[in-house]
Amino acid sequence: MNCMKRIALVLTLTLVAGIAFSAQADTANSTNLTDKDAAVLLEEAIYIEETLGDFDGAARIYQQIADNAESGRAAAAQALYRLGRYYEERGRRAEANTAFARLAKQYPEQKELILRVPGLADAPRDLPKFLPAPWEDGEVLTYSRITDIKDYHTGMLLVAESGLKNGKKTWKFRSISPSGNFVEFRNVLTDDLFTPVEAWFQKWDQGNNRTEYFPGRAVVSIDIATGTLASTGESFTLPGGEAPAYVYVTSTWETAEAVKYTFDNMVEEFLFTETTYDSEQIIYLLRCLPLQTGFEATIPVFNKSKPSLSNLRISVEGRESIATPAGTFNAWKVAYGNKGTEIFYWISDDSNRYPVKMTDSPTGITFFELVSITKTGNNSPVEYSDQDISFSTPSGWLPVTQINPIDGIGERWKLINFDAPEIEASCGFTLVEYPLVEDTNLNLSKNIDFIQGINKARGLQERSGSRAEITVSGVPGVRFIMDGKSSVRNEDMVLYTYVLKAGNKTLRAYFRSAKEDFDRFRPVFDSIIESVQLK
Secondary structure, rough: OHHHHHHHHHHHHHHHHHHHHHHHHHHHHOOOOHHHHHHHHHHHHHHHHOOOOOOOHHHHHHHHHHHHEEEOHHHHHHHHHHHHHHHOOOHHHHHHHHHHHHEEEOOOOOOOHHOOOOOOOOOOOOOOOOOOOOOOOOOOEEEEOOOOOOOOEEEEEEEEEEEOOOOEEEEEEEEEEEOOOOOOEEEEEEOOOEEEEEEEEOOOOOEEEEEEEEEOOOEEEEEEEEEEOOOOOOOEEEEOOOOOOEOOOOOOHHHHEEEEEEEEEEEEEEEEHHHHHHHHHHHHHHOOOOOOOOOEEEEEEEOOOEEEEEEEEEEEEEEEEEEEEOEEEEEEEEOOOOOOOEEEEEEEEEOOEEEEEHHHHHOOOOOEEEEEEEEEEOOOOOEEOOOEEEEEOOOOOOEEEEEEEOOOOOEEEEEEEEEOOOEEEEEEEEEOOOOOOOOHHHHHHHHHHHHHHHHHOOEEOOOOOOEEEEEEEEEEEEEEEEEOOOEEEEEEEEEEEEEEEEOOOEEEEEEEEHHHHHHHHHHHHHHHHOOOOOO
16 A cells, blocks of 8 residues: 555544544434434444444444434444444343344334344244142242252242232242352242242342333342452452352451452343243243143243343153152153253142252252242241251241251251341351260350351451340350441341350351341340250
C-alpha cells in the first residue's frame, strides 16, 4: 500500500469513527430514531466492530439503537442480534439471553435473524398439559442422600404448603438441606398452571438470591459479598450463598481468620418469550405431568443461581420397581436435561406421584431416596427422635440431619438444622460423640473455647453477664450469648448458645436471629432446649 492510500485509509477511519461518535452524541437524548437514523447508526456500529475492532464502542451503539428505534425495526432487530452475540462471546450469558429474548418477542417478523440463535426459533410453544396437584397441604417428604462415603448421611426435606398471593391460591415449596451451611430453596407457584411467582434461596448469615416472576420477565436480586482477609489483604467476590464468615488458615480454630465483607445487591431483569419455569420447581412439575411410555416434552427453564434460560427435555425412559425405606414403589424413570447431562427421577405411578428416588448428577453415583412421608401444619409441634436425641420444635420448624463419618481421632458428628418458617431465625444442633468419657467440666470448657474461638473470628463477642450454668433434663451444661455484626447481612445479630454434656456425648445448640428479633424468639429457643432428651 503506498503512502497516499495509507493516508486516505487513516482519514476514512478517523472520519467514520468521528461520525459515529457525533451520531451517538446527537441522538443520546432521543426517544425515537427514524428509519434513516437507525440504519446509519447500525452501519457505523458494524464498521466500528468489524473494521476498527472496537467491540465495546459498537456494543454501546447497538444498545442505543435497540432502546430508541421504534420505527426502524429491521435495524433494531439487527442491533439486538449483534448485541446478544457480543455478550455471548464474552461469556455473559444472562445478558445475551435477554437480548435474544427481546429480539424474538419484539421482532417476530425477523425470522432470518431469529433462526441464527440456537434454541430461540424452536422454543416450545405447546407446553405439556398438567394434571391436578397430587400433594396435600402440609406434605413433608424426607430423603436421605446415598453416597459412596461410608457412614456418611445427609437429609433433605421437600415441603408443600398452600397460600394466597395477590388474591390467587398458590403453593409454596420448601427444599431444605443441611449440607455445608444450612440451605433453603423456596418456590411460590400459581395453583392452576404452576407458573412461578417468586423463588429464592438462602444460607443463614450468607446472603440471598431472590427472583420475582412477572408475565414475560423475571427480576433477579443477588447479594454480592466482597471479602478481604485481614492478614494478607487478599480480596475475593462471591455471589449470595457462597460467602464464608471466616476461613481456616489451618485445620484448627486457633488460626481461623476473620473475613471482612462489603455488601452489595445486584438486580437484573430477564425477558422471556413464553411461559417459563424456575429450575427449583422441576421436581413438582414432574409430579403433574401425564407420564407414560414414550412421553416427551421440552420446557423453558430459568436458572436463577447462574442466571440463564434453557430449553430442557423431559422423557420417560421406562418403568421400574424401586425399594426405599418408605416402601416399594412402581415408578416411571424420567430423564431431565439435555443429552449427556441428564439427571434422573423415579416418580411413583400411583395417584400420589411421589418422587421416590432422584440422582443429583449425571453420573448417578450419588442419589436421594425417599425415607418417609409425613404431614405438618395445624399448629402441631414437630417431634424429632433418633438413637441419640429427641426434642420438639414449633409447627413449621422442620429438622433435617447430616451425619459425618467417624473422624481420625474417633469422634462422630451429627448436625441437625431447622429454622423459623419465614427464615427469621435459624437453629442448629451439633452432637459430638467422643471415643472416651471425659470429665464434664473439662469437656464443657473445651467446647466453649471451641465455639468462642470460631465466633470471635466472625467478629462476635460474649455478652457480659450472660454466661450461666444450667441443667436440662438432668444433664449439666452452660448457656451464654454472643453479639456481633452479621458478616453479609450487615445487621446486628445474636448467637444464643447452649452446651450440654451427657456421658461421652456433647450437644452444642446454636440459635441465631437479628438482634431486634431476639427477645421475641428467645422463649421459643428456650422451649426447644427444655424438650431435649440426650440418650
